[in-house]
Amino acid sequence: MKNIAVFVSGSGSNAENLFRYFEHSSAARVTFLVSSRREAYALTRAANLGLDAAVFFREQLRDPEFALQELKRRGIDYIVLAGFLALVPETIIRAYAGRILNIHPALLPKFGGKGMYGEHVHRAVIEAGERQSGITIHRVNEAYDSGRILFQAAVDVDPDDTPQSLASKIHALEYLHFPKIVEAEILKLE
Ligand code: GAR
DSSP states (O other): OEEEEEEESSOOHHHHHHHHHHTTOSSEEEEEEEESOTTOHHHHHHHHHTOOEEEOOHHHHHSTTHHHHHHHTTTOOEEEESSOOSOOOHHHHHHTTTOEEEEESSOTTTTOSTTOOHHHHHHHHHHTTOSEEEEEEEEOOSSTTOSOEEEEEEEEOOTTOOHHHHHHHHHHHHHHHHHHHHHHHHHHHO
16 A cells, blocks of 8 residues: 655645545555645645645755655655645655656646646636647656656637636546546556
């Protein structure tokens, strides 16, 4: 049984969905939630779920040893970024090479990169007149949104879509696919 840490910065609805999915998995459990922001609603979710959680502040993420030690002492095997808006320190990327996944709420390589998160992405997609958007699940390397793509799923952008309505379509796709892709990746490790 592997231990997953989910990294978040905001609401944490994907983190909660992952936690609930892995309660019934024979491959792994979500045992730790890391937030880059003290006020993230994800921390309330974690408390309600009885999930161990911590805030890693910017300075702590810059400290090469701090975050790694926190993960190691909890026996974390796998890291999932679910709406995490800070850069993952290189020490962690090296220590967890091939064992970090991110979800992006668009069809990369379009609409990726620095500053492209959450509703900023959906607004950019609508303003560009795209007929489709979707989700991309990819491995994490040192640069934003450029690691190997493992999975994509698309959804139509309707003429009357707003960033909010598009966000809910995208969230539905995320809830459906993300846990299964994470689980399949973890099973490949064994
Ligand atoms: C998700 O849609 C995720 O794809 C996106 O943030 C949202 C977090 O929602 N991630 C990014 O934009 C990363 N560039 P949640 O906190 O409700 O899970």
